[in-house]
Amino acid sequence: MEDADTICAISSPPGEGGIGIIRVSGNKAHSILKQIFRPRKERGNFSPRVLYLGDIVEPGNSTPLDEVLAVLMEAPHSYTREDIAEIYAHGGYIAQKNILSLIVRSGARLAEPGEFTKRAFLNGRIDLLQAESVLDIIQSETDEEFRCAFNYLKGAISKKIHTIQKAVRTTLAHTEALIDFPEEDVDVKEEEFLPLLEKVCEDMEALISSYEEGRAIKQGLDVLIAGKTNVGKSSLLNALLAQERAIVTPVPGTTRDMIEDTLYINGIKVKIIDTAGIRAPSDIVEQEGIARVKQKIPETDLIIWVLDGADSYSEEDDDVCQAIRGNHFIVAVNKIDLPQKMDTKEIASKGLKWIEISALNNLGLERLKESVYAKLMGSRRKAGNKLITNVRHRNALSEAKDNIERAIECIKNNDSHEFIAFELREALQHLGEITGETFTDDILHEIFTKFCIGK
Numbered sequence: 001m002e003d004a005d006t007i008c009a010i011s012s013p014p015g016e017g018g019i020g021i022i023r024v025s026g027n028k029a030h031s032i033l034k035q036i037f038r039p040r041k042e043r044g045n046f047s048p049r050v051l052y053l054g055d056i057v058e059p060g061n062s063t064p065l066d067e068v069l070a071v072l073m074e075a076p077h078s079y080t081r082e083d084i085a086e087i088y089a090h091g092g093y094i095a096q097k098n099i100l101s102l103i104v105r106s107g108a109r110l111a112e113p114g115e116f117t118k119r120a121f122l123n124g125r126i127d128l129l130q131a132e133s134v135l136d137i138i139q140s141e142t143d144e145e146f147r148c149a150f151n152y153l154k155g156a157i158s159k160k161i162h163t164i165q166k167a168v169r170t171t172l173a174h175t176e177a178l179i180d181f182p183e184e185d186v187d188v189k190e191e192e193f194l195p196l197l198e199k200v201c202e203d204m205e206a207l208i209s210s211y212e213e214g215r216a217i218k219q220g221l222d223v224l225i226a227g228k229t230n231v232g233k234s235s236l237l238n239a240l241l242a243q244e245r246a247i248v249t250p251v252p253g254t255t256r257d258m259i260e261d262t263l264y265i266n267g268i269k270v271k272i273i274d275t276a277g278i279r280a281p282s283d284i285v286e287q288e289g290i291a292r293v294k295q296k297i298p299e300t301d302l303i304i305w306v307l308d309g310a311d312s313y314s315e316e317d318d319d320v321c322q323a324i325r326g327n328h329f330i331v332a333v334n335k336i337d338l339p340q341k342m343d344t345k346e347i348a349s350k351g352l353k354w355i356e357i358s359a360l361n362n363l364g365l366e367r368l369k370e371s372v373y374a375k376l377m378g379s380r381r382k383a384g385n386k387l388i389t390n391v392r393h394r395n396a397l398s399e400a401k402d403n404i405e406r407a408i409e410c411i412k413n414n415d416s417h418e419f420i421a422f423e424l425r426e427a428l429q430h431l432g433e434i435t436g437e438t439f440t441d442d443i444l445h446e447i448f449t450k451f452c453i454g455k
């Protein structure tokens, strides 16, 4: 049986490092370790969960391959719930490669990507949601991303799905009782299911709508720098990124295309986008640039509207204001290092607050970043911090919710119990796909091939 054999892999990343970790999982892990590892101090039996110092030796060859630390974790108290041996060798490719090939010659095979985690799932230690989160944890680039993935791993999302599943199962059991014993006086009324199913719908909707936020955290949020020409938009991009990313010149209309880069603000990934200044275009390239900005405006999460403090408020500024109206934005008055001409009453009269900055002199940028963060996260944080970040989960939840809504309709219409039961069963099927109670090889393949080897 392919899945029951013993697998091995280098679990630390390639390249030079202090330690290289080689992992072996399966029922031969113990015997392989005994065969190839010679502890410095012979202590009789190899006790599990004790770290031993010793040498890796090839049978029949007295020269050690490496000096290592080794530990055995016995099933089921291990990552995979199988016997696991871990060897901490010297970092660097050669030592690890030699040890790994010795382990293969001793009867293990090379692990597929994610196969250790797949075994943890198949052996029931974690559910599919948790298995998937392992990859998200490894790939996290920001604290927020990590926090979301860690919530998954700790079972916070699984728990919510289980509560929903339980409610649906109970309703299904009662519905089936009504189908199976129509004559008998079964003490259930389907109207009583309604509040329960409506609550289920609500809970599912909350999870589904958390996806947008979860996705935003995983993929980053878009922040667009907008304003008329020459107010210092490109200078602001450069100052925020602390590099000369965009071309800055005193010539109005320098920026034609959108220029974007990633910035991290308090652990949030922000894609910051510099744009062409909004004005009556002087040529067709600029015209296209401005058209693109206007197209992009409704798609962004936040706009920084830049005004030139050394200039008076103009009609062109008002055009920008019109273009961004109805979207989330903050106002930044730039060039405060110069004598000020901006009539801030104009801004105040629109009920807006502004932040004073100088992109050229790095003034007020921390306050601006804080304000961006607060605007981006303010409303989101309140939504609660258990977020769906995975499109597979979102889609399965949507399908399940459709079924529940149809079941509710059936109850309200006094339809046959068979119809209600059908919808409930379908809903359970979709929910089971999320946690992995019902899965296909395709789903597993899709999930685990994205993993790295050795995890």
Ligand SMILES: Nc1nc2c(ncn2[C@@H]2O[C@H](COP(=O)(O)OP(=O)(O)O)[C@@H](O)[C@H]2O)c(=O)[nH]1
Pocket: 227, 228, 229, 230, 231, 232, 233, 234, 235, 236, 247, 248, 249, 250, 251, 252, 253, 254, 255, 277, 334, 335, 336, 337, 338, 357, 358, 359, 360, 361
């Ligand atoms: N004194 C001063 N000049 C600035 C400041 N920010 C930008 N500039 C200048 O304003 C001009 C236009 O800047 P740029 O970033 O290209 O503006 P954009 O057209 O809005 O992208 C350049 O000459 C910049 O050096 C600032 O904070 N203070």
Ligand SMILES: [Mg+2]
Pocket: 233, 234, 235, 246, 247, 254, 255, 275, 276, 277
């Ligand atoms: Mg520019």
